[in-house]
Amino acid sequence: MRHFDLIVIGSGSGNTIVDKSFADWNVAIVDRGVGSLSKYGGTCLNVGCIPTKMLVYAADVAVTPAEAERLGVDLALNGVDWPAVRDRVFGRTDPIADGGKEYRAHGRSNATLYDGTGRFTAPKVIEVDGQDGREEITAEQIVVAAGSRPTLPPVPGLEDVPYHTSDSVMRIDELPRRMVVLGTGFVAAEMAHVFSAFGVEVTIVGRSDRMLRVEDRDVSRRFTELAAERWDYRPKRTLRKVARRNGEITLSAEGPDGPEEIATDLLLVATGRRPNSDVVSAEAGGLATDADGLIEVDEYQRTSVEGVWALGDVSSPYQLKHVANGDARVVRHNLLNPESLIKTMGEAVPHAVFSHPQIASVGMTEQRAEADGVEYVSAVHEYADVAYGWAMEDTTGFAKILAHRQTRQILGAHIMGPQASNLIQPLIQAMAVGTDVPTMARGQYWIHPALAEVVENALLKVCKD
Ligand SMILES: Cc1cc2nc3c(=O)[nH]c(=O)nc-3n(C[C@H](O)[C@H](O)[C@H](O)COP(=O)(O)OP(=O)(O)OC[C@H]3O[C@@H](n4cnc5c(N)ncnc54)[C@H](O)[C@@H]3O)c2cc1C
Numbered sequence: 001m002r003h004f005d006l007i008v009i010g011s012g013s014g015n016t017i018v019d020k021s022f023a024d025w026n027v028a029i030v031d032r033g034v035g036s037l038s039k040y041g042g043t044c045l046n047v048g049c050i051p052t053k054m055l056v057y058a059a060d061v062a063v064t065p066a067e068a069e070r071l072g073v074d075l076a077l078n079g080v081d082w083p084a085v086r087d088r089v090f091g092r093t094d095p096i097a098d099g100g101k102e103y104r105a106h107g108r109s110n111a112t113l114y115d116g117t118g119r120f121t122a123p124k125v126i127e128v129d130g131q132d133g134r135e136e137i138t139a140e141q142i143v144v145a146a147g148s149r150p151t152l153p154p155v156p157g158l159e160d161v162p163y164h165t166s167d168s169v170m171r172i173d174e175l176p177r178r179m180v181v182l183g184t185g186f187v188a189a190e191m192a193h194v195f196s197a198f199g200v201e202v203t204i205v206g207r208s209d210r211m212l213r214v215e216d217r218d219v220s221r222r223f224t225e226l227a228a229e230r231w232d233y234r235p236k237r238t239l240r241k242v243a244r245r246n247g248e249i250t251l252s253a254e255g256p257d258g259p260e261e262i263a264t265d266l267l268l269v270a271t272g273r274r275p276n277s278d279v280v281s282a283e284a285g286g287l288a289t290d291a292d293g294l295i296e297v298d299e300y301q302r303t304s305v306e307g308v309w310a311l312g313d314v315s316s317p318y319q320l321k322h323v324a325n326g327d328a329r330v331v332r333h334n335l336l337n338p339e340s341l342i343k344t345m346g347e348a349v350p351h352a353v354f355s356h357p358q359i360a361s362v363g364m365t366e367q368r369a370e371a372d373g374v375e376y377v378s379a380v381h382e383y384a385d386v387a388y389g390w391a392m393e394d395t396t397g398f399a400k401i402l403a404h405r406q407t408r409q410i411l412g413a414h415i416m417g418p419q420a421s422n423l424i425q426p427l428i429q430a431m432a433v434g435t436d437v438p439t440m441a442r443g444q445y446w447i448h449p450a451l452a453e454v455v456e457n458a459l460l461k462v463c464k465d
């Protein structure tokens with residue numbers, strides 16, 4: 001049995017750990033790849049953040065002509081060359097994935113690459129099932145960075161139709177005429193924007209009464225209203241059956257008005273992701289997992305087995321790349337500095353949904369503050385009420401800020417509208433370093449008439465409340 005100083009399972013954020021600092025370590029990286037082409041480098045690069053955002057940017061451009069009319073500018077969308085759009089994206093990411101794999105396999109990396117699936121057979125023993133057969137390996141230190149995968153709802157017939165998930169939909173050969181998106185979360189909101197902007201008729205089938213339920217309720221409500229204007233949005237549906245008939249996919253659902261059938265050309269299942277703790281047989285490795293299948297870790301990213309660490313989607317409830325990268329920085333430091341361990345960063349974990357409009361959020365939602373009995377004040381300022389919002393003729397965007405009633409520390413911020421993912425960053429910083437609302441609002445100049453004035457004005461309202 002080959003013995004290593006360090007084994008890393010997973011080439012997403014796990015891959016970033018092994019750099020020159022480990023030059024005198026004997027390292028193994030085990031990875032089975034992601035997506036329909038089993039690419040190296042993990043979800044974000046191949047089937048997640050990067051390809052989706054490259055498509056979203058093209059989609060934002062494609063909807064510009066329709067939105068320019070309100071500015072008195074006459075533009076026309078003459079068409080979308082899907083193969084060109086798709087190939088721009090993967091022409092950028094595939095070489096990075098392939099180059100990363102080549103470097104680990106044959107380059108001057110100090111690591112041995114195992115191309116296959118790794119599973120614990122006992123604590124700190126891993127069996128790799130690869131193209132060259134099976135091999136057991138062990139190590140002093142093991143990092144489980146195995147990520148997550150799309151889940152499928154238990155709907156009769158689903159396995160028998162050619163459905164897509166985010167793992168496959170971005171590489172389709174041609175755009176369908178119609179698409180059903182099952183689910184109303186992050187993937188649904190982003191993909192519905194992308195494909196409808198490119199001319200696909202999008203129907204969204206959701207089981208709850210609103211889209212993006214995890215967001216602050218004002219954001220979720222307004223986004224849902226806009227979704228209903230733009231897409232065939234069908235909330236409160238229970239999916240009973242899926243079948244393939246005459247070259248179409250038919251969904252049988254139960255809704256507020258009774259049973260209905262929805263025919264489509266492409267079905268995108270976007271109903272969440274589950275951690276790959278089962279794929280690595282975490283239990284056989286003695287690793288404690290929670291009810292959602294997340295590998296349990298402490299604030300130093302240590303699992304229940306000494307010398308085994310976990311990071312990213314396999315152990316984090318956030319399922320976000322900046323969180324996986326943050327965890328990886330902690331694990332990397334702690335492997336190299338066992339005498340001075342550092343902790344994972346705390347509470348203010350932000351996210352953005354790159355739909356149309358964009359959404360960005362950090363900290364507490366209003367419904368969470370109420371449920372927790374927190375004494376808070378909140379204020380909303382509309383894009384339409386700042387000068388740059390007039391310039392854009394924006395009528396739907398807003399910034400909402402929650403602060404503690406006594407201390408005026410920021411508890412949460414929620415922005416919906418153009419550039420939301422950038423506008424929120426100073427609020428994330430304020431929360432991280434503890435700047436209170438009056439200091440943030442009046443302790444600096446705000447560039448006039450930038451869009452950031454929407455944040456300034458929301459802060460000023462919180463000061464007055
Ligand atoms: C469509 C989509 C869009 C997203 N957009 C964003 C975004 O805009 N911003 C954001 O912050 N996050 C986004 N995310 C989430 C983000 O991609 C993930 O949180 C992040 O990539 C997780 O990184 P990771 O290192 O934990 O896992 P991964 O990157 O998934 O890496 C895990 C690796 O381990 C491998 N593996 C798993 N099990 C085994 C095994 N047993 N043996 C060997 N190898 C194994 C996998 O094949 C994979 O290569 C998006 C996700 C999706 C699906």
Ligand SMILES: NC(=O)c1ccc[n+]([C@@H]2O[C@H](COP(=O)([O-])OP(=O)(O)OC[C@H]3O[C@@H](n4cnc5c(N)ncnc54)[C@H](O)[C@@H]3O)[C@@H](O)[C@H]2O)c1
Nearest residue numbers: 153183184185186187188207270271272273318319352353
């Ligand atoms: N911009 C980003 O940061 C970004 C973008 C995409 C994905 N992601 C990450 O990937 C994760 C997965 O995204 P997602 O949209 O698949 O999950 P999600 O958790 O955001 O949404 C899942 C949706 O599926 C629905 N659902 C779940 N089970 C169902 C069932 N049995 N029948 C019908 N509907 C069901 C839920 O009600 C919800 O609407 C996200 O949680 C997020 O962390 C992040």
